[in-house]
Amino acid sequence: MKQNPNELYPIGYPDLVDYFWSMSHAIYSIGQIAEILNPTSFSAWNDAKISKLVIDSRSIIDPEESLFFALNSKRDGHEYLKDAYDNGIRNFVISDEKYLKQFPDANVLLVKDVLIALQTLAASNRKQHDLQVIAITGSNGKTIVKEWLYQLLAADFDIVRSPKSFNSQIGVPLSVWQIENEHNMGIFEAGISKTGEMESLETIIRPGIGILTNIGEAHAEGFSSHKEKLLEKLKLFKDTGLFIYSPEYTEGLNPNELPGKTKFSWSLKQKADLRILFTEPIEGRNYVRAKFKGEEIECLIPFRDKASLENGIICWAALLALGYTPHEADLRLEKLTHVGMRLELKTGINQCSVIDDSYSADTSSLAIALDFLNLQNQHPKKTLILSDLVETGKNDQDLYTEIAALLKQKNLNRLIGIGPHISQSAASFEMESSFYESTQDFIDNFPAIHFNNETILVKGARKFEFERISKLISQKIHDTVLEIDLNALSGNLQFYRNKLKPGVKVMAMVKAFSYGSGSFEIANLLQYHKVDYLAVAYTDEGVALRKAGISMPIMVMSPESSGFEAIIRHQLEPELYSLDILKSFTGFLNEHTADYPVHLKIDTGMHRLGFEEPDLSDLLKILQESNKVKIISVFSHLVASEDPEHDDFTNHQLQRFTAIADQIQSGLNYTFIRHISNTSGISRHPAAQLDMVRIGIGLYGFDCGIANNKGLQTVAVLKTTVTQLKHIKPNETVGYGRKGVLPEGGTIATVKIGYADGYNRKFGNGVGKMLVNGTLVPTIGVISMDMCMLDVTGLNVKTGDEVIVFNGELTIAQLAKQIDTIPYEILTNVSQRVKRVYFYE
Numbered sequence: 001m002k003q004n005p006n007e008l009y010p011i012g013y014p015d016l017v018d019y020f021w022s023m024s025h026a027i028y029s030i031g032q033i034a035e036i037l038n039p040t041s042f043s044a045w046n047d048a049k050i051s052k053l054v055i056d057s058r059s060i061i062d063p064e065e066s067l068f069f070a071l072n073s074k075r076d077g078h079e080y081l082k083d084a085y086d087n088g089i090r091n092f093v094i095s096d097e098k099y100l101k102q103f104p105d106a107n108v109l110l111v112k113d114v115l116i117a118l119q120t121l122a123a124s125n126r127k128q129h130d131l132q133v134i135a136i137t138g139s140n141g142k143t144i145v146k147e148w149l150y151q152l153l154a155a156d157f158d159i160v161r162s163p164k165s166f167n168s169q170i171g172v173p174l175s176v177w178q179i180e181n182e183h184n185m186g187i188f189e190a191g192i193s194k195t196g197e198m199e200s201l202e203t204i205i206r207p208g209i210g211i212l213t214n215i216g217e218a219h220a221e222g223f224s225s226h227k228e229k230l231l232e233k234l235k236l237f238k239d240t241g242l243f244i245y246s247p248e249y250t251e252g253l254n255p256n257e258l259p260g261k262t263k264f265s266w267s268l269k270q271k272a273d274l275r276i277l278f279t280e281p282i283e284g285r286n287y288v289r290a291k292f293k294g295e296e297i298e299c300l301i302p303f304r305d306k307a308s309l310e311n312g313i314i315c316w317a318a319l320l321a322l323g324y325t326p327h328e329a330d331l332r333l334e335k336l337t338h339v340g341m342r343l344e345l346k347t348g349i350n351q352c353s354v355i356d357d358s359y360s361a362d363t364s365s366l367a368i369a370l371d372f373l374n375l376q377n378q379h380p381k382k383t384l385i386l387s388d389l390v391e392t393g394k395n396d397q398d399l400y401t402e403i404a405a406l407l408k409q410k411n412l413n414r415l416i417g418i419g420p421h422i423s424q425s426a427a428s429f430e431m432e433s434s435f436y437e438s439t440q441d442f443i444d445n446f447p448a449i450h451f452n453n454e455t456i457l458v459k460g461a462r463k464f465e466f467e468r469i470s471k472l473i474s475q476k477i478h479d480t481v482l483e484i485d486l487n488a489l490s491g492n493l494q495f496y497r498n499k500l501k502p503g504v505k506v507m508a509m510v511k512a513f514s515y516g517s518g519s520f521e522i523a524n525l526l527q528y529h530k531v532d533y534l535a536v537a538y539t540d541e542g543v544a545l546r547k548a549g550i551s552m553p554i555m556v557m558s559p560e561s562s563g564f565e566a567i568i569r570h571q572l573e574p575e576l577y578s579l580d581i582l583k584s585f586t587g588f589l590n591e592h593t594a595d596y597p598v599h600l601k602i603d604t605g606m607h608r609l610g611f612e613e614p615d616l617s618d619l620l621k622i623l624q625e626s627n628k629v630k631i632i633s634v635f636s637h638l639v640a641s642e643d644p645e646h647d648d649f650t651n652h653q654l655q656r657f658t659a660i661a662d663q664i665q666s667g668l669n670y671t672f673i674r675h676i677s678n679t680s681g682i683s684r685h686p687a688a689q690l691d692m693v694r695i696g697i698g699l700y701g702f703d704c705g706i707a708n709n710k711g712l713q714t715v716a717v718l719k720t721t722v723t724q725l726k727h728i729k730p731n732e733t734v735g736y737g738r739k740g741v742l743p744e745g746g747t748i749a750t751v752k753i754g755y756a757d758g759y760n761r762k763f764g765n766g767v768g769k770m771l772v773n774g775t776l777v778p779t780i781g782v783i784s785m786d787m788c789m790l791d792v793t794g795l796n797v798k799t800g801d802e803v804i805v806f807n808g809e810l811t812i813a814q815l816a817k818q819i820d821t822i823p824y825e826i827l828t829n830v831s832q833r834v835k836r837v838y839f840y841e
């Protein structure tokens with residue numbers, strides 16, 4: 001089963017979405033809320049009306065009506081109380097008594113557990129409302145199935161649904177808080193990562209209808225067995241009237257262990273209410289035939305990939321289970337559209353960056369996109385191109401006043417509004433702004449509109465077709481792109497953070513363009529996630545990060561003396577690894593400099609760079625004679641932390657390092673940070689965590705110390721497209737040197753990726769394989785500089801079809817094996833001419 005990392009939201013997971021969120025709707029007085037929460041203590045000030053729940057002090061739109069929850073997730077929410085107060089919030093739920101009297105002019109509820117309070121409040125809002133509630137859980141597809149059901153049912157119901165993939169212990173209560181009187185249907189997703197979590201989600205959602213999408217390997221680590229995971233998930237449905245599932249995913253359970261008064265099953269393999277007979281791709285869509293109530297029925301799912309096919313079948317089953325006729329279901333399914341939840345960050349014209357979100361425009365998704373915009377430091381100016389919002393139930397005046405406040409709070413510099421409604425509300429916006437009646441109007445005027453060195457967020461409702469705008473302002477992307485999933489990268493960071501003892505710092509290795517994955521785009525994310533240090537290999541890399549607005553400490557591992565001036569000018573911190581370089585760096589510092597931060601590298605066995613024992617007395621002498629430099633950290637590098645065979649040597653390195661660091665410490669009158677662990681060191685040698693760890697390849701989804709990288713998410717996908725197809729006659733040859741032969745003849749596809757893009761020549765002649773429409777096909781002939789050919793004989797392939805070079809299914813680890821190298825090399829070899837596109841959900 002293909003694993004979609006973006007579906008995963010374990011508790012405490014610092015996903016930006018949950019963290020940044022504030023959710024509005026229901027209105028309660030603070031007194032009513034106190035009754036619901038039954039706080040240990042309530043320091044009351046006024047009888048505020050609360051419509052919004054806030055969990056981040058930075059995302060506050062309407063402070064008077066907001067209730068701030070000081071959640072302890074990644075950081076202690078109490079640290080942000082003052083911020084929230086300064087931003088105008090006067091209503092707080094806290095668990096630390098200390099703060100009870102801190103704000104005399106505020107309502108403060110003291111509770112035992114802030115998260116439970118948030119959940120209790122949401123559960124209570126759910127109980128107040130009588131509506132049909134569908135809950136969705138499973139390993140993959142939750143968000144797509146939820147969004148598609150919304151598309152399929154919106155004509156018949158007033159639906160409230162989880163925004164984006166809000167499905168965690170925090171996301172679910174924020175979703176359910178949105179329920180209002182006008183709604184007669186709710187569609188919510190729930191995700192868990194360990195036992196015990198589903199019960200609380202069940203009490204909040206209280207679904208009448210349950211859908212299990214599927215069960216994969218995701219998050220198996222939080223459970224003792226597959227069955228345990230399954231049973232835990234099914235707790236969500238314990239009181240449902242209708243349960244929709246596939247027996248293929250509930251194998252091993254007795255019929256009486258399945259929930260739901262009525263059940264509706266679908267299957268491709270066994271007897272079921274909806275028994276799929278066959279599926280067949282036709283022109284980019286999937287035709288599906290099935291048996292239902294003794295008759296053969298059919299539908300067209302307008303997507304061709306496997307995951308969409310399954311999600312489509314689940315939606316089909318749901319429509320039939322809800323009583324729609326097969327004919328009606330087919331009509332609706334055919335109109336399903338792509339769920340545009342992904343924000344794309346790409347390179348724009350005139351030194352701009354473009355964040356593309358041209359598929360939806362409502363207040364909640366706008367707030368999330370603006371947060372992502374705010375994460376970008378690479379340009380001084382932030383611009384938003386926004387269409388009319390499609391919002392029900394609000395008049396323009398209120399809606400655009402709220403939007404204007406939101407834009408102001410997010411420090412937006414420039415607004416381009418497109419559409420009659422936003423244009424009429426022009427007066428609400430105080431920043432630099434211009435307005436156009438329609439997308440065409442904007443495009444007609446485009447030559448006269450200036451963009452330069454700014455980050456541009458393009459956000460429009462589907463009918464405005466903003467993809468036309470985003471095409472105009474984005475640099476043309478060639479056929480081959482490396483897609484980087486920023487959520488997966490955050491998830492991997494958290495995976496390792498969870499393994500650290502309290503207080504252990506993190507240095508993130510972003511050398512070699514973040515292992516090929518990007519530069520400031522990745523650094524911005526890591527800076528946002530508050531890692532303690534970044535490390536690059538060369539001065540130039542550090543300078544580039546500084547120029548892109550990265551302000552956190554950066555260590556440079558190979559500081560060449562010609563770069564000292566740049567190091568100092570950009571406040572970079574050199575790694576000093578020999579007496580020579582120490583002397584030349586201190587010599588370079590001007591005589592008035594004191595305590596310039598530097599790092600000492602110790603050689604404990606790598607024999608690459610670093611001080612050794614005999615150097616120590618001279619080293620200490622220099623350090624004692626001058627205070628020009630200050631040792632911020634002393635570190636070494638493990639040579640085989642991933643390999644159990646060398647664990648003795650790893651321990652030996654650790655001991656040696658400790659002895660040397662102790663010796664340095666004894667000669668200094670201040671302390672420094674000690675670090676030795678790399679990625680596999682973190683996963684395999686807890687004793688080596690010391691004061692800080694250096695995480696490299698693990699961030700990008702690989703750890704040679706963990707079998708099959710279990711628990712890590714795929715960050716990078718390299719893809720290209722079929723440029724041309726050719727029919728080859730028997731014994732004709734393909735490519736340079738006539739190396740490719742098809743004795744029987746056949747069809748080849750030319751794709752635009754060659755060794756200059758990083759696709760090694762060793763992949764030629766069938767050694768390498770790529771995925772074309774889901775089928776693994778071999779290369780044929782040699783790999784050229786810019787292109788190579790694939791043998792697609794017998795397959796249904798067209799020019800323009802997508803070709804995967806590596807992804808979560810065809811992994812970098814497999815590629816590395818094919819040509820006898822390591823994942824590090826495959827990843828860092830993807831050349832800079834391959835455009836990077838960043839995704840964020």
Ligand SMILES: *Cc1c(COP(=O)(O)O)cnc(C)c1O
Pocket residue numbers: 509511557636637677678679680694695696697698
């Ligand atoms: C690259 C590097 C790391 C990171 O190693 P990973 O195995 O990728 O985690 C750590 N320390 C130093 C000195 C490095 O050069």
